[in-house]
Amino acid sequence: MYIKQIELKDFRNYKELKTEFHPNVNIFIGQNAQGKTNLLESIFLTSMGRSFRTNKDKDMIRFGKEFFRIRLVAFKDDNDLVVELAVNRDGKKGIKIDGVKAKKLSQLFENVYIVAFSPEDLRIVKDEPEKRRKFMDRELCQIKPSYYNSLSQYRKALMQRNACLKEFYMGNPNMTDDILDIWDNKMAEYGSRILSCREEFVRKINKISGRIHREITNGKEQLEVSYEPNIKVSGNQPALFYEELKKNREKDKRRGTSGSGPHKDDLRLQIGHIDIRSFGSQGQQRTAALSLKLSEIELIKEETGESPVLLLDDVLSELDQERQNYLIRSLEKTQVFLTTTELSGEAEQRLGNIKYFQIKDGMIVSEKEKSML
Numbered sequence: 329m330y331i332k333q334i335e336l337k338d339f340r341n342y343k344e345l346k347t348e349f350h351p352n353v354n355i356f357i358g359q360n361a362q363g364k365t366n367l368l369e370s371i372f373l374t375s376m377g378r379s380f381r382t383n384k385d386k387d388m389i390r391f392g393k394e395f396f397r398i399r400l401v402a403f404k405d406d407n408d409l410v411v412e413l414a415v416n417r418d419g420k421k422g423i424k425i426d427g428v429k430a431k432k433l434s435q436l437f438e439n440v441y442i443v444a445f446s447p448e449d450l451r452i453v454k455d456e457p458e459k460r461r462k463f464m465d466r467e468l469c470q471i472k473p474s475y476y477n478s479l480s481q482y483r484k485a486l487m488q489r490n491a492c493l494k495e496f497y498m499g500n501p502n503m504t505d506d507i508l509d510i511w512d513n514k515m516a517e518y519g520s521r522i523l524s525c526r527e528e529f530v531r532k533i534n535k536i537s538g539r540i541h542r543e544i545t546n547g548k549e550q551l552e553v554s555y556e557p558n559i560k561v562s563g564n565q566p567a568l569f570y571e572e573l574k575k576n577r578e579k580d581k582r583r584g585t586s587g588s589g590p591h592k593d594d595l596r597l598q599i600g601h602i603d604i605r606s607f608g609s610q611g612q613q614r615t616a617a618l619s620l621k622l623s624e625i626e627l628i629k630e631e632t633g634e635s636p637v638l639l640l641d642d643v644l645s646e647l648d649q650e651r652q653n654y655l656i657r658s659l660e661k662t663q664v665f666l667t668t669t670e671l672s673g674e675a676e677q678r679l680g681n682i683k684y685f686q687i688k689d690g691m692i693v694s695e696k697e698k699s700m701l
């Protein structure tokens with residue numbers, strides 16, 4: 329699968345754009361703040377239905393305009409696949425896949441598979457647990473679209489439960505355990521599904537990242553990734569999950585918030601017996617982050633039979649030569665979009681077939697393929 333073409337209308341600083349991509353490597357070059365990341369963001373959006381850098385869809389509408397529209401054409405299973413997405417100032421989002429209106433956001437996930445990699449991802453090991461949960465969730469949404477439903481239902485139940493707990497905390501005499509129980513049951517139903525999906529996901533990612541990490545470090549380091557569920561129940565067992573929630577009920581009432589559940593999960597990353605989240609060197613943490621990201625590509629291939637498209641936002645310059653080399657070697661048969669402020673020469677020499685796009689002020693001012701340079 330690869331992305332053939334994109335059309336933008338009033339997206340970020342792009343007034344109008346229509347361009348064709350190379351099935352192998354596409355490089356967006358330009359000075360700072362010209363629209364390179366915006367272009368990656370538009371591609372990401374058609375795969376995940378949301379941005380990788382804002383939760384506010386409206387922020388992506390060009391200043392002073394009423395809506396944005398993206399039309400992306402991918403080549404998949406010997407056919408063109410057309411994904412269209414539009415957002416207006418009221419925050420309404422419309423999605424069409426091959427001309428047919430999508431009813432749910434999750435219908436997007438099975439079309440264009442994407443792995444996005446930015447310098448921020450290199451901090452996934454040492455950053456707060458939320459980043460590692462996001463890593464699991466984003467990947468799981470792509471390989472298991474029903475996961476998205478569990479996640480959003482769980483979030484809704486959690487919000488409602490927290491609202492009830494706040495009432496207890498404030499001493500509202502009308503709040504009862506029966507009401508809380510409704511949300512405990514909902515949280516248990518969806519929370520245990522999330523838990524079992526994450527369990528399985530981490531088992532798989534551990535295998536793949538262990539191998540990749542060994543290769544990058546020439547066999548010197550063994551990376552171990554394990555799941556740290558906040559509620560220690562194994563598999564999809566809503567009844568046991570519910571019991572655990574109930575155990576914490578009185579504590580939660582006193583605090584006015586839910587202190588346990590998958591919203592507190594984490595991923596443990598170890599080399600030998602050392603927890604590298606806290607005690608790894610910066611190099612170890614970055615290499616482990618690279619191993620995790622590359623595992624995402626492998627896992628999507630394994631689970632879907634499709635090679636995902638890779639978005640690299642200014643990431644090559646963040647890696648040393650050896651890690652750059654490893655990354656580039658892993659990109660065979662993967663369509664890549666990468667942004668850079670300058671041509672670094674060496675890395676690109678090894679990148680194979682490349683199409684360059686010079687970006688200036690929300691426009692592609694020139695395009696050329698490597699063979700023409």
Ligand SMILES: Nc1ncnc2c1ncn2[C@@H]1O[C@H](COP(=O)(O)OP(=O)(O)OP(=O)(O)O)[C@@H](O)[C@H]1O
Nearest residue numbers: 340341360361362363364365366387388389390391
């Ligand atoms: N909604 C919007 N409408 C119009 N312009 C916008 C909007 N949102 C962002 N921009 C503009 O987009 C530009 C930033 O683009 P982008 O983030 O793609 O930069 P970049 O080329 O990747 O730069 P860098 O190399 O610094 O990361 C800024 O000039 C910003 O003002």
